[in-house]
Amino acid sequence: MARFIVRRLIGMAIVMLVVSFLTFLIFFKIPGGDPADRLAGKYATPGQVAAVEREWGFDKPFWIQYGNMMEKTFTGDLISYTRQDKVVERIIDGAPRTFSLAIGAALIWLVLGVALGLFSALRAGALSDRFLTVLALIGISMPVFWLGALANYYLGYKAGLFPDGGYVPISEGGLWEWFKHMILPWSVLATLFVGVYSRVLRNQVLDTINDDYVRTARAKGISERRVMGRHVLRNSMIPIVTLWGLDFGYVLGGGAILTETVFDLQGVGDYFAESIGALDVPPVMAVVLFGAFFIVLLNGIVDIVYAALDPRIRLS
Amino acid sequence: MSTQPLLEVDHLKVDFRTDEGLVHAVDDVSFRLGQSEVLAVVGESGSGKSVTAMTLMGLTRSPNARFEGSARLRGQELITASDDELRKLRGKEIAMIFQDPMTSLNPVHRIGKQIVEQIQAHDDVSDAEARDRVVTLLDRVGIPRSRERIDSYPHEFSGGMRQRVMIAMALSCDPGVLIADEPTTALDVTIQAQILREMRDLRERTGTSIILVTHDLGVVADIADRIAVMYSGRIVETGTLDEIFYDPQHPYTWGLLGSIARIDRPRPHRLPSIPGQPPSLIDRPEGCHFRPRCRHEFEDCPKYPELEGRIGQAPGHDDRCWLPVEEKRDRRVVADGQIGLEAEGATA
Numbered sequence A: 001m002a003r004f005i006v007r008r009l010i011g012m013a014i015v016m017l018v019v020s021f022l023t024f025l026i027f028f029k030i031p032g033g034d035p036a037d038r039l040a041g042k043y044a045t046p047g048q049v050a051a052v053e054r055e056w057g058f059d060k061p062f063w064i065q066y067g068n069m070m071e072k073t074f075t076g077d078l079i080s081y082t083r084q085d086k087v088v089e090r091i092i093d094g095a096p097r098t099f100s101l102a103i104g105a106a107l108i109w110l111v112l113g114v115a116l117g118l119f120s121a122l123r124a125g126a127l128s129d130r131f132l133t134v135l136a137l138i139g140i141s142m143p144v145f146w147l148g149a150l151a152n153y154y155l156g157y158k159a160g161l162f163p164d165g166g167y168v169p170i171s172e173g174g175l176w177e178w179f180k181h182m183i184l185p186w187s188v189l190a191t192l193f194v195g196v197y198s199r200v201l202r203n204q205v206l207d208t209i210n211d212d213y214v215r216t217a218r219a220k221g222i223s224e225r226r227v228m229g230r231h232v233l234r235n236s237m238i239p240i241v242t243l244w245g246l247d248f249g250y251v252l253g254g255g256a257i258l259t260e261t262v263f264d265l266q267g268v269g270d271y272f273a274e275s276i277g278a279l280d281v282p283p284v285m286a287v288v289l290f291g292a293f294f295i296v297l298l299n300g301i302v303d304i305v306y307a308a309l310d311p312r313i314r315l316s
Numbered sequence B: 001m002s003t004q005p006l007l008e009v010d011h012l013k014v015d016f017r018t019d020e021g022l023v024h025a026v027d028d029v030s031f032r033l034g035q036s037e038v039l040a041v042v043g044e045s046g047s048g049k050s051v052t053a054m055t056l057m058g059l060t061r062s063p064n065a066r067f068e069g070s071a072r073l074r075g076q077e078l079i080t081a082s083d084d085e086l087r088k089l090r091g092k093e094i095a096m097i098f099q100d101p102m103t104s105l106n107p108v109h110r111i112g113k114q115i116v117e118q119i120q121a122h123d124d125v126s127d128a129e130a131r132d133r134v135v136t137l138l139d140r141v142g143i144p145r146s147r148e149r150i151d152s153y154p155h156e157f158s159g160g161m162r163q164r165v166m167i168a169m170a171l172s173c174d175p176g177v178l179i180a181d182e183p184t185t186a187l188d189v190t191i192q193a194q195i196l197r198e199m200r201d202l203r204e205r206t207g208t209s210i211i212l213v214t215h216d217l218g219v220v221a222d223i224a225d226r227i228a229v230m231y232s233g234r235i236v237e238t239g240t241l242d243e244i245f246y247d248p249q250h251p252y253t254w255g256l257l258g259s260i261a262r263i264d265r266p267r268p269h270r271l272p273s274i275p276g277q278p279p280s281l282i283d284r285p286e287g288c289h290f291r292p293r294c295r296h297e298f299e300d301c302p303k304y305p306e307l308e309g310r311i312g313q314a315p316g317h318d319d320r321c322w323l324p325v326e327e328k329r330d331r332r333v334v335a336d337g338q339i340g341l342e343a344e345g346a347t348a
């Protein structure tokens, strides 16, 4: 276990290094991405631009620039090219918003996905199963920005049932205000995943239910509930838990960009989208590192949980 | 053998609705199982042995299945029993061992737990008591270091050891009837012999009645008291071990006997098998189902053959062949001093 963790930490460092390097390289090569031009302003003289270049270090070789940026990221001194504020502070401010969204939505899609998938499997072929299949397909194919905009407009703006977007920290508005602001984003983000998860679980259950050990379990004379819970569901959940960990890591790392944007949550994903649009390299680098960290972290946790759920798997 | 049958099966029929048509998996099966008797159910794969066995435990119940006839365990009807009544019998009165020990245990639970689960489903005992019982059971079926092995996972056992675990599980509540559905088919030959010895000892010690399902007549020679030969969903012949081996009445039985692989003789290059296609269970010939593959067909064969005594002096030796007894004895080929027969034309 200790060796596994050490190896994973090394792996994590490598992944973050590679990802950040590639990101930097891409932005370095993008035409029109020269930050000195923009920092110096629209009407700057070539001399002013050159001064900015020297001041910010844009005249240094590629490797030095990359090294400087990485160093500043970890010391917290990284400055945005456009707003010229501290990037790490923006991320620290956005993280609770992103985490609120990710944790709530992930719980909803796990619980609902499993519940609906199990229900569907137990009624496989029946009308209710087919209805849920159609519903899941609709959920899967519904674009988040469209669904989000609709929900925001009709349920938030028109009906006034929910606030139309924005985020209120618990420390400012209390638990209830925070919750009210999160309900729509959670539901919209979870919709896609509920569709996927309920399908995956349904098929897993239908597969597992024909396994020999389930027949053995029935032959033992234990209750049908126990057969379903301890034998069918227990085994069907293994791939779901794996999937969930990976998706959760992605959303936690700021991957739910559309949801964050539509509901104006101003989380890390929102910040990322804004920075990409402005070709603002420092925040892009920092958010990429932030995202990679959570994805790799959750990957490692998934491996540990997977081994705990299935004794045939060894951590190696 | 005691006089009171433990299990009485009468005119059992099982049909499955499928996309291809109605599958008549079990068709008019009747037999008796006495106290501490070993009944071997033998037949080619697809002849309805497993469906018969699983139906006794209600394991074939599904919306597509249709049942007729009756099966009574100590007088209690099984076919029409409620799911809950059946659940109480399963594992307690009737236990079952399945063919493939590699997949019959849940891979994510420790074997001890899986057996404890069965014990506690039926008997109100503490975890510690149940565990002690499991250790004793594991000892009894020949699993070494049972106190440690009880906490192993199935994948930490070999196939033979897993089948012993399955046997221990089946025995955990002292069932009156043990159904073993091809318990050794998936195992290699030496392990097969060990497992069969285990089962024989078991019957001696506990008096459990056993239904041993197999497609291999060779397996049953030193364990079975009675044999039921199944073909195309029907029992075509039943009798004691000696009756079936030394005075077989049905041409299908002759064929089966001819295809026994003998351990005491060199293995033939190709095991003689019964010529012709295994039957479809959807479209079946009228009368005797074996007709299309039988070389002794005559004008009576399209009549429905009851499973009944056709010999006279041997009560309990029943078959479904219309041929006159004398003719049967003339037509089959018995090699001297051997158990069983050689299939016609297959003698090398």
Ligand SMILES: Nc1ncnc2c1ncn2[C@@H]1O[C@H](COP(=O)(O)OP(=O)(O)O)[C@@H](O)[C@H]1O
Residues within 6 Å of the ligand: B016, B017, B018, B023, B025, B043, B044, B045, B046, B047, B048, B049, B050, B051, B052, B281
């Ligand atoms: N649930 C089911 N639905 C449809 N057909 C089935 C079902 N279970 C078994 N059968 C069919 O019944 C026949 C007998 O099967 P089985 O009893 O397993 O044969 P065996 O003698 O090899 O044990 C086979 O043709 C099988 O395909």
Ligand SMILES: [Mg+2]
Residues within 6 Å of the ligand: B046, B049, B050, B051, B181, B182
């Ligand atoms: Mg079978």
